[in-house]
Amino acid sequence: MRFDDEEHAMVTIHEVARSAGVAPSTVSYVISGKRSISPKTKRLVEESIRRLGYHPHAGARALASSKTSVLALVVPLRTDLNVAVVMQFVASVVKAARDHDHDVLLLTKDEGPAALQRVASSALADALIVMDVESDDPRVPMLLALDRPVVLIGAPDSPCGLPCVDLDFTAAGAVCVAHLADLGHRSIALVGPSPAVYRRGTSYAARFLRGFTDAARARGVKAVPRSCRHSYEAVSSGLDDLFAQHPDVTGLVVHNEAVLPAVLSDLRHRGRRVPQDVSVVAVCPDSMAENHPVALTTVAIPADEVGALAVEMTVRSLGGHTGAETRLLAPRLTVRDSTARA
Amino acid sequence: MRFDDEEHAMVTIHEVARSAGVAPSTVSYVISGKRSISPKTKRLVEESIRRLGYHPHAGARALASSKTSVLALVVPLRTDLNVAVVMQFVASVVKAARDHDHDVLLLTKDEGPAALQRVASSALADALIVMDVESDDPRVPMLLALDRPVVLIGAPDSPCGLPCVDLDFTAAGAVCVAHLADLGHRSIALVGPSPAVYRRGTSYAARFLRGFTDAARARGVKAVPRSCRHSYEAVSSGLDDLFAQHPDVTGLVVHNEAVLPAVLSDLRHRGRRVPQDVSVVAVCPDSMAENHPVALTTVAIPADEVGALAVEMTVRSLGGHTGAETRLLAPRLTVRDSTARA
DNA sequence: ATCTTTCGTCGAATCGGTTCGACGAAATCA
DNA sequence: TGATTTCGTCGAACCGATTCGACGAAAGAT
Numbered sequence: 001m002r003f004d005d006e007e008h009a010m011v012t013i014h015e016v017a018r019s020a021g022v023a024p025s026t027v028s029y030v031i032s033g034k035r036s037i038s039p040k041t042k043r044l045v046e047e048s049i050r051r052l053g054y055h056p057h058a059g060a061r062a063l064a065s066s067k068t069s070v071l072a073l074v075v076p077l078r079t080d081l082n083v084a085v086v087m088q089f090v091a092s093v094v095k096a097a098r099d100h101d102h103d104v105l106l107l108t109k110d111e112g113p114a115a116l117q118r119v120a121s122s123a124l125a126d127a128l129i130v131m132d133v134e135s136d137d138p139r140v141p142m143l144l145a146l147d148r149p150v151v152l153i154g155a156p157d158s159p160c161g162l163p164c165v166d167l168d169f170t171a172a173g174a175v176c177v178a179h180l181a182d183l184g185h186r187s188i189a190l191v192g193p194s195p196a197v198y199r200r201g202t203s204y205a206a207r208f209l210r211g212f213t214d215a216a217r218a219r220g221v222k223a224v225p226r227s228c229r230h231s232y233e234a235v236s237s238g239l240d241d242l243f244a245q246h247p248d249v250t251g252l253v254v255h256n257e258a259v260l261p262a263v264l265s266d267l268r269h270r271g272r273r274v275p276q277d278v279s280v281v282a283v284c285p286d287s288m289a290e291n292h293p294v295a296l297t298t299v300a301i302p303a304d305e306v307g308a309l310a311v312e313m314t315v316r317s318l319g320g321h322t323g324a325e326t327r328l329l330a331p332r333l334t335v336r337d338s339t340a341r342a
Numbered sequence: 343m344r345f346d347d348e349e350h351a352m353v354t355i356h357e358v359a360r361s362a363g364v365a366p367s368t369v370s371y372v373i374s375g376k377r378s379i380s381p382k383t384k385r386l387v388e389e390s391i392r393r394l395g396y397h398p399h400a401g402a403r404a405l406a407s408s409k410t411s412v413l414a415l416v417v418p419l420r421t422d423l424n425v426a427v428v429m430q431f432v433a434s435v436v437k438a439a440r441d442h443d444h445d446v447l448l449l450t451k452d453e454g455p456a457a458l459q460r461v462a463s464s465a466l467a468d469a470l471i472v473m474d475v476e477s478d479d480p481r482v483p484m485l486l487a488l489d490r491p492v493v494l495i496g497a498p499d500s501p502c503g504l505p506c507v508d509l510d511f512t513a514a515g516a517v518c519v520a521h522l523a524d525l526g527h528r529s530i531a532l533v534g535p536s537p538a539v540y541r542r543g544t545s546y547a548a549r550f551l552r553g554f555t556d557a558a559r560a561r562g563v564k565a566v567p568r569s570c571r572h573s574y575e576a577v578s579s580g581l582d583d584l585f586a587q588h589p590d591v592t593g594l595v596v597h598n599e600a601v602l603p604a605v606l607s608d609l610r611h612r613g614r615r616v617p618q619d620v621s622v623v624a625v626c627p628d629s630m631a632e633n634h635p636v637a638l639t640t641v642a643i644p645a646d647e648v649g650a651l652a653v654e655m656t657v658r659s660l661g662g663h664t665g666a667e668t669r670l671l672a673p674r675l676t677v678r679d680s681t682a683r684a
Numbered sequence: 685a686t687c688t689t690t691c692g693t694c695g696a697a698t699c700g701g702t703t704c705g706a707c708g709a710a711a712t713c714a
Numbered sequence: 715t716g717a718t719t720t721c722g723t724c725g726a727a728c729c730g731a732t733t734c735g736a737c738g739a740a741a742g743a744t
Contacts, residue, residue: 038721123352399730
């Protein structure tokens with residue numbers, strides 16, 4: 001009665017041991033399962049643990065075992081761009097981490113390399129998952145020098161010796177073109193990420209563009225790549241230009257979630273119906289496909305799978321496995337109502 | 343030379359001490375500043391720290407001092423709803439936490455109360471910041487029983503004894519009405535969050551609605567509150583209904599970031615110009631105001647300020663301060679191009 | 685010149701676990 | 715039956731910090 005109400009400030013392994021009539025080390029072995037324990041003792045200990053509401057002290061555990069059960073996740077928290085996708089990555093990483101009995105420490109990209117150094121060498125986390133690595137990212141050399149496992153979400157241009165997980169954006173670009181070409185479109189435009197993204201050297205943009213261009217050449221269709229800033233005017237004037245210079249464009253590939261609503265709204269406004277006059281393929285999370293005037297044909301950005309896979313690889317290398325393989329997930333096209341025969 | 347390249351697996355305070363020719367405790371005092379240290383010793387120690395790249399072991403530190411310098415942040419990671427706003431909160435909390443020399447452990451709402459219990463009693467974090475608390479939230483009693491500071495982002499309906507930070511949504515609703523009424527609009531509709539939000543008892547929705555309704559009554563204007571699901575058809579048919587039943591509506595308050603593009607696109611499509619025919623006030627982060635066909639008059643959701651304030655309150659109560667005050671931030675209206683005289 | 689304070693530093697205890705070697709009892713083998 | 719292995723448990727060392735009491739030296743008071 002009294003005890004339940006009191007602040008049992010911190011239940012230690014010693015109290016559990018005493019309450020179960022065994023030694024602290026035995027309790028530890030019951031929890032970790034690293035030595036065989038008699039069924040009777042096991043039951044006794046587990047009961048005490050439950051009854052006292054025992055949770056091992058994370059710090060003590062980290063100190064003794066050099067394992068924190070924490071993964072550091074480094075995300076780009078520019079609040080303007082990409083939000084939905086980033087959020088989805090974060091969500092899936094946290095969920096996957098919990099499934100593997102780990103917690104997630106959140107770091108932002110703009111703290112720079114120093115923060116990673118700090119987290120790694122103060123043993124705040126066992127491993128790092130890093131999003132949005134740019135070409136020539138100053139963090140890469142540091143990550144390589146770290147004594148902890150690192151997994152990248154989003155592959156940098158050149159293999160850097162770190163394991164990566166990402167959508168195969170090159171293939172994704174090709175799939176978009178193939179789909180539209182199959183439908184008879186002979187002139188296809190790409191509404192890509194903002195120039196800033198290209199400039200930063202975030203590789204997915206370049207890879208997608210290459211896949212797009214190469215596939216178009218291979219299929220003998222005209223490719224019109226554009227970059228597009230994240231504002232309504234940019235979209236509007238961009239489309240003005242596009243249709244003025246290339247009136248034959250009937251297919252649009254939008255690789256920029258942020259401008260999707262604007263593109264659709266603007267198309268409608270200028271009297272081009274989707275899909276009767278223009279076919280649109282969007283590269284975005286599937287969850288975004290349905291909430292538009294017309295359900296969008298998409299190549300999905302599988303944030304969930306990528307996040308889960310990243311965690312899995314991380315945990316595996318914590319388990320001692322090595323190997324810096326890069327895993328690119330095959331793109332998945334879902335045909336909905338925004339594409340039709342030319 | 344050699345040393346720099348080697349994996350100096352873990353630099354300890356002892357090595358720093360030896361390298362500086364002092365006792366470990368002295369190093370500790372240099373770092374914490376809890377005892378006076380001679381300038382000479384201080385310099386010596388700080389040099390060694392820098393030279394060796396010393397970072398105190400977080401676990402050891404937590405064990406010895408019962409302070410982790412980690413804040414747990416509990417967020418709703420439904421990936422469908424609210425994403426942008428949630429993201430902004432997260433970003434600002436992380437930034438503010440770092441400014442106070444703390445790190446952030448990310449937990450998701452759907453792990454439930456047990457996860458909070460776990461994090462608190464395993465000393466993974468010093469304090470909790472909890473977003474999206476619902477009325478009758480099962481987590482509240484548990485949080486109250488916790489021996490650690492807790493701050494809520496978003497105030498629940500009834501004061502629950504926990505400190506809260508939030509936008510004053512009641513006042514926000516009133517401000518929207520006042521602005522439109524000042525412009526001469528006599529019939530104003532509210533496009534609110536989805537019914538699911540109301541059902542969950544997330545209080546901001548109800549508070550905003552109350553502010554909206556009360557202010558309308560006080561000003562003698564007609565108020566037409568609507569809830570709106572997060573899909574294009576819902577928006578479209580919702581506006582159909584609205585204008586059919588209330589053809590006199592000339593002012594629209596949109597308290598639902600997710601449907602903003604849809605609302606604007608649909609209005610345009612049905613030939614109602616903004617702001618000539620309909621005035622629109624949006625309740626959303628300021629960063630969202632500009633990227634629409636027409637720059638939106640908004641009442642800002644000050645995620646940055648709220649997040650920063652939450653962290654500040656948390657850190658303060660870690661410092662021993664008590665007091666469970668609720669702080670509601672005054673709404674700020676920014677007039678842009680989407681509102682005009684009726 | 686002596687007696688207090690103050691200052692700067694040190695050594696040792698402590699935090700709460702994990703893990704290794706040891707050891708008695710039970711089980712297996714010869 | 716005695717020798718050997720296996721099983722289950724314990725005690726103690728250790729992980730890397732913080733923090734408190736002690737203590738010599740320098741500074742100030744009388």
